Amino acid sequence: MFLTGFAALAVMPLLPVAARDLDGVGLYPLVAGAFVAASLLGGVLGGAWADRGGARRPLTAGVILSVATLLVSATSTTIWQLALGRFTDGIAAGLVAVSVNAAVGQSYPDHLRARVLSLMSACWILPSLAGPPLAGFVATRWSWHAVFFGLAGLTLIPAVAAVLLLRGRPGQPGAAREPARPGASVRRPALPAALAVSVAAALTQYGVTAWDVRHVVCASAGVALLVAFAPRLLPPRTWRAGAGLPATVLLRALTSGAYFTLEAFVPLMLSTARRVPGTVTGLAFTGAALTWAGASWVQGRLHHRVQRHRLVAVGAAIMAVAVAVAALCTVPAVPAAVAVSSMVVAAFGMGLATPSLTLLSLAHTPADRQGYASGALQTAQNLGQTLVLMVTSAVFTALSAASTHQLPSFTGAFALLMLPIAGAGCLAGRTRIMVADRQRAAGQPVAEADRGM
Template identity: 85%
Template sequence: MFLTGFAALAVMPLLPVAARDLDGVGLYPLVAGAFVAASLLGGVLGGAWADSGGARRPLTAGVVLTVATLLVSATSTTIWQLALGRFTDGIAAGLVAVSVNAAIGQSYPDHLRARALSLMSACWIVPSLAGPPLAGFVAASWSWRVVFFGVAGFTLIPAAAAVLLLRGQPAQPGASRKSGSSETSVYRPALPATVAVSVAAALTQYGVSAWNAWHAACASVGVVLLVAFAPKLLPPRTWRAGGGLPATVLLRALTSGAFFTLEAFVPLMLSTARHVPGVVTGFAFTGAALAWAGASWVQGRLQNRVPRHRLVAIGAAIMAAAVAVAALCTIPAVPPAAAVSSMAMAAVGMGLATPSLTLLSLAHTPADRQGYASGAMQTSQSLGQTLVLAVTSALFTAVSAASTSPLPAFAGAYVLLILPIASAACLAGRTRVADADQLDASGLSVATAEGQLR
């Protein structure tokens, strides 16, 4: 997880430089969206694999594939090769994320799972401090390719450990759990539907990057495919916020989509509309990563005091306040530093809500289907990021075309983000685990009701 965070925070800022170097700036939205689109596929594959044979094999495959795809990106001679590298890296990231969550659910005792997940979040602290400046220094001194090669070299160490140290251990899926979970029947998604949704996500993100017939056609095809196939990858009644796992999966989409869209637009506003130095934008990302890790640490120690669904509602409320602060920064008289603080505030909300939602997803899922639950959460997160970002970008592009100042477009984007966050706060009660209050009052963790995860 440490190297996953380092790779993400080091590589992402360099993608525009790589696209410019490869004469492919026009296809940059496809390169940026390929990772998220492919993580859908990786998450579903990893979840099914973890359920059938344990988390060891998909984790091994994920870290080995990560090394290979970083080398593909490092040796890119065209923008299409870079897009292919990012797409396959997304598959690897989906495998690793779901495998880690499933491994914690299958291996750790109930009272340690929340703390294990907070440790996973803490693994991002050092990468958030060192990743972006170190990658920028290396790219400026040598080349962006050296960053990809370097990250691949570092990742080779855990890849070798996964292959050599884990190959002799038996691959066992989670033990069957006696009935009593709120989700007694779980369906596995079909691979064709997963591929269709991954392609649709990439098409949608590419389509909203400009206003012309070609981009409109791509966006339309992407939306049609998402409407047709996305429900097949999620638990029944997800879009209706059915109680238990469906509502938990839906809230992951709403909160993740809102946060990562805010994380995309605040730096853009700081750079283009408020004209702040690049170092200020870097502080925004660093502060957000530290705030997320700190809030995750706090939630790991509140499991016996505050029910998980209430932590989700509190996190959503904090995120709503953060979006309001970002919207205020579209007023020229408000200092740009307030926008930086909005990212940290939103990260606090995510640090409380995200681990709680994962723990709730396992609490609603039998032990032998926790890989599926992790895959559904990963799929929901990717879909939420794709859809919320696409709708917000479309509004932003339309308002920008009709206004001489970029600030009204940013204001409209922030106001739109209130909708998914408010929905998450209102629906948090539907994720509640039965008798969670009684369990908390008796000193037992919410996990005792039927499992947990990130």
């Protein structure tokens, strides 16, 4: 997880430089969106694989594939090769993320899971401080190709460790398997549906960057594919916020979509409309990573004191405050640097909500289907990012075309983000853990009468 965070935070600032160097600035949205789109496919593959034989093999495959994909990006001579490298890297990242969550559910008792997830978040602290400046130094001193080669060398370490240390170990550590119940809200996703949704995500992210025939056709095709195939990758009743796992998955989509869209638009506002130096924008990302890790540490120590669904509601409320601060910064009289605090505050809310939703999904799911639950969360996270960013970008583009000033466009974009956050806060109670959920996840017999916890 440490090297995953290092790679993610080091690569993102370099993509515009690489696109410009490869004469592919026009295809930059596709390069940037390919990673998220492919993570959908990787998450579905990893979840199904982890359920069949444990998290060991998809985790090993993910870290090995990461090395190969970084080498593809490092040797890029065209923008299309770079896009291919980012797409395959997204598949690897999806495999790793889902496998790690499934491994936590399969390997650790319930009272340790929250602290394990807080440790995962802490692994992003040092990468947030060192990753971007170190990558920038290497790219300036040598080239952006050298950064990808260096990351491939670093990622080789966990790849070798996974092969050597996990080889020959049992796939599923003694989890009792409970037969599927009639009407259970778990189903196996189809690979063609996952592939269609990944393609749809890439089309929509590319399509909303401009208002011409080609972009509109791409966006329309992407939306049509999402409507047709996305429900097949999620638990039944997800869009209706069915109690238990469906509502948990939906809230992951809402919170992730709102946060990562805010993370995209605040730096854009700082660098274009408010003309803030790039160092200030970099501080926003560093501060956000630190507060996310800090909030995750806090939730790990509230395991027996606060119910998980209440932490999700508190996290959503904190994110609403952050969006209000970002909207306030569109007023010229407000110092531009105040917008940095919006990302920091929103990250604290996500640090409370995201691990809590992961733990809730494990509690709502039988032991032999926790790979599916992890895959559904990953799919929902990427779908939320795709859909919320798509709608917000469309509103932003329309307002920009109708106004001579950029700040009103940002005001409309930030106001729109209040909708998914408000939905997450209102629906948090539907993720509540019942005694039967906890017994079912542990493979224990379920009593006839459920009592809320």
